Structure formats: structure tokens, C-alpha cells
Amino acid sequence: MTQVNTGYINADKTVFGDAEKLFSLNKNILLKGPTGSGKTRLAETLSETTNIPMHQINCSVDLDAESLLGFKTIKTSENGHQEIVFIDGPVIKAMREGHILYIDEINMAKPETLPILNGVLDYRRQLTNPFTGEVIKAAPGFKVIAAINEGYVGTLPMNEALKNRFVVINVEYIDGDTLHQVIKAQSLLQDDALIDQIIKFNEDLRTMTQQGQLSEEAASIRALIDMSDLATVMPIERAIQRTIIDKLEDEREQQAVQNAVELNF
CATH class of the missing domain: 3.40.50.300 (P-loop containing nucleotide triphosphate hydrolases)
Known part of the structure; x- marks a missing residue:
């Protein structure tokens, strides 16, 4: 490993x-x-x-x-x-x-x-x-x-x-190249192209949290690391389902994340 x-x-x-x-x-x-x-x-x-x-x-x-x-x-x-x-x-x-x-x-x-x-x-x-x-x-x-x-x-x-x-x-939220570095260092995922897609997806989640459409935990670094680990053993869409969507209680929030998945992946 x-x-x-x-x-x-x-x-x-x-x-x-x-x-x-x-x-x-x-x-x-x-x-x-x-x-x-x-x-x-x-x-x-x-x-x-x-x-x-x-x-x-x-x-x-x-x-x-x-x-x-x-x-x-x-x-x-x-x-x-x-x-x-x-x-x-x-x-x-x-x-x-x-x-x-x-x-x-x-x-x-x-x-x-x-x-x-x-x-x-x-x-x-x-x-x-x-x-x-x-x-x-x-x-x-x-x-x-x-x-x-x-x-x-x-x-x-x-x-x-x-x-x-x-x-x-x-302690400001990290993004861009620094977030790319964090994902590679702290998860098992090493696919640069997929990491860039994940970062863009996370930017959309953060925008929704800032607008009050989504709880902040959905766009956390913890969720990204878990998602990136799972993406090494299953499709990214299912990794997002397991680590973010299924944790949300509100159906509108679940649908908002699903829309971001379809847009980015």
C-alpha cells in the first residue's frame, strides 16, 4: 500500500x-x-x-x-x-x-x-x-x-x-494547487487529471455552501480525502455517493450534489 x-x-x-x-x-x-x-x-x-x-x-x-x-x-x-x-x-x-x-x-x-x-x-x-x-x-x-x-x-x-x-x-480554506498537493499527500489517489476534476467539483460544492444551499461539512477536506481514497477502488460517482450524498439528510441537498456530479464527471 x-x-x-x-x-x-x-x-x-x-x-x-x-x-x-x-x-x-x-x-x-x-x-x-x-x-x-x-x-x-x-x-x-x-x-x-x-x-x-x-x-x-x-x-x-x-x-x-x-x-x-x-x-x-x-x-x-x-x-x-x-x-x-x-x-x-x-x-x-x-x-x-x-x-x-x-x-x-x-x-x-x-x-x-x-x-x-x-x-x-x-x-x-x-x-x-x-x-x-x-x-x-x-x-x-x-x-x-x-x-x-x-x-x-x-x-x-x-x-x-x-x-x-x-x-x-x-486558517483559511485551501484550494487550487495546495489542495491538489493535499489530496496526493493524504489520500491514495495519485491520478492528477481526476484530482483536478475533484477540485473543480469541490469548488462547486463550496459555492453552494456559501449560498446556503448545502451544509459546510459536504465540502470539507475530510470528505474529499475519503472520496479520493474510495475513487481508487470504485467509480468516482459512487465514491461521492458513499462519502457525501448518503450523509446528507435533505433531499434538496442530495440533488444539488448529484447535479454537481453530473456537471463535473
């Missing part, structure tokens, strides 16, 4: 370079950009290049303190003795181990949920666990990256006190 390079690629070299520099200064990084622009891939590449494991939180309106910090449960020993123990969540795990904490779509969370992280994100690098009373100080190496997609359905304005704890890097 072809070896796939999973590193982050962007025509603007300052994006990754500045992220590395901010890491070295122990700054919290807020990656701001549209869905599928590679924010998570950038965070993963930082984790790989620094050799620091990453713990991820996927924010939603249902996110609560237990999702962030952990929860109590009953543990039964071999002799049948039961005791209440606390299972660390991603925030506390990352702090204890000196790992990276990645908070995806941070503005999807309810504003009242996140202030518990204020002490984690400022110079103190510590929190008091409300479930146990333990004061946890972050081990050396602990770093925080968050991602935000402003204006996306379901997002809320980010609290200014929280935003002020981050340094912002804009």
Missing part, C-alpha cells in the same frame, strides 16, 4: 510556523476558520511534530463539566469491596500528563460551561476539581489548542474573557 503523508499542508507557511512558535512560548492557540479547512489536521500535526500526545474535546450544547473534567463511579475490587473513584476526563488527563488539550468547535458549548477552564488557560495553569476538591496543576509541556468556526449553525459568540486567553491564527 502507498505510504500516505498525513502532515499539515497550507500555501501560507506562516500558519504552521507561527503555531509552532506559539507552542514554544506556551501560548494558547485559537484556530479560526471554516469547517474542513484543516484546523484539526493542524493540531494533530503539531502533536506529531512535538511528540506530545493530544486529548480532544468535541464541544456541543450538551457539553458539561463531567465531559471536560471526568466523573465519579463505583469500582469493585477483586475481593468484592466497592469504593467510589474519580475517572479523569480529557482536561485533567492532559494536565496531569503534560499533554496537549484540543478543544474542537469551542463556540458550540454553552457559555456557562467553559469558565471552569479559566484558570487552566491563564498563567496559573491549574484548576480545583469541583467533584473531588483536588487542586490540579498542569505538568510541564501542557498546551491548549482550540478551534472555532464563526457563523456556523449552532455556534454562539465566544466569551471575550475566554477569547482573550488565546492567540488567534486564521
Whole structure:
């Protein structure tokens, strides 16, 4: 099987370079950009290049303190003795181990949920666990990256006190030659002509997302990579069906993508 390079690629070299520099200064990084622009891939590449494991939180309106910090449960020993123990969540795990904490779509969370992280994100690098009373100080190496997609359905304005704890890097959607390079590097597809067709098809999808005709996830880099992989073992039309069309719930969106398929392929 072809070896796939999973590193982050962007025509603007300052994006990754500045992220590395901010890491070295122990700054919290807020990656701001549209869905599928590679924010998570950038965070993963930082984790790989620094050799620091990453713990991820996927924010939603249902996110609560237990999702962030952990929860109590009953543990039964071999002799049948039961005791209440606390299972660390991603925030506390990352702090204890000196790992990276990645908070995806941070503005999807309810504003009242996140202030518990204020002490984690400022110079103190510590929190008091409300479930146990333990004061946890972050081990050396602990770093925080968050991602935000402003204006996306379901997002809320980010609290200014929280935003002020981050340094912002804009991550724009990649296209053209850079997108061609990403598809060749991160998928199994190496057919240049077909990759160019896929890029043109994706431009049409992006136009529809900008006009509100299509959900943004349909035009994401993740979907393109999956589609390109499948295109090496099945016709491109079926690859698009499997990776994009069948994921859409709205029949009008499905038909819009199908029209773009017929136009481009």
C-alpha cells in the first residue's frame, strides 16, 4: 500500500510556523476558520511534530463539566469491596500528563460551561476539581489548542474573557494547487487529471455552501480525502455517493450534489 503523508499542508507557511512558535512560548492557540479547512489536521500535526500526545474535546450544547473534567463511579475490587473513584476526563488527563488539550468547535458549548477552564488557560495553569476538591496543576509541556468556526449553525459568540486567553491564527480554506498537493499527500489517489476534476467539483460544492444551499461539512477536506481514497477502488460517482450524498439528510441537498456530479464527471 502507498505510504500516505498525513502532515499539515497550507500555501501560507506562516500558519504552521507561527503555531509552532506559539507552542514554544506556551501560548494558547485559537484556530479560526471554516469547517474542513484543516484546523484539526493542524493540531494533530503539531502533536506529531512535538511528540506530545493530544486529548480532544468535541464541544456541543450538551457539553458539561463531567465531559471536560471526568466523573465519579463505583469500582469493585477483586475481593468484592466497592469504593467510589474519580475517572479523569480529557482536561485533567492532559494536565496531569503534560499533554496537549484540543478543544474542537469551542463556540458550540454553552457559555456557562467553559469558565471552569479559566484558570487552566491563564498563567496559573491549574484548576480545583469541583467533584473531588483536588487542586490540579498542569505538568510541564501542557498546551491548549482550540478551534472555532464563526457563523456556523449552532455556534454562539465566544466569551471575550475566554477569547482573550488565546492567540488567534486564521486558517483559511485551501484550494487550487495546495489542495491538489493535499489530496496526493493524504489520500491514495495519485491520478492528477481526476484530482483536478475533484477540485473543480469541490469548488462547486463550496459555492453552494456559501449560498446556503448545502451544509459546510459536504465540502470539507475530510470528505474529499475519503472520496479520493474510495475513487481508487470504485467509480468516482459512487465514491461521492458513499462519502457525501448518503450523509446528507435533505433531499434538496442530495440533488444539488448529484447535479454537481453530473456537471463535473
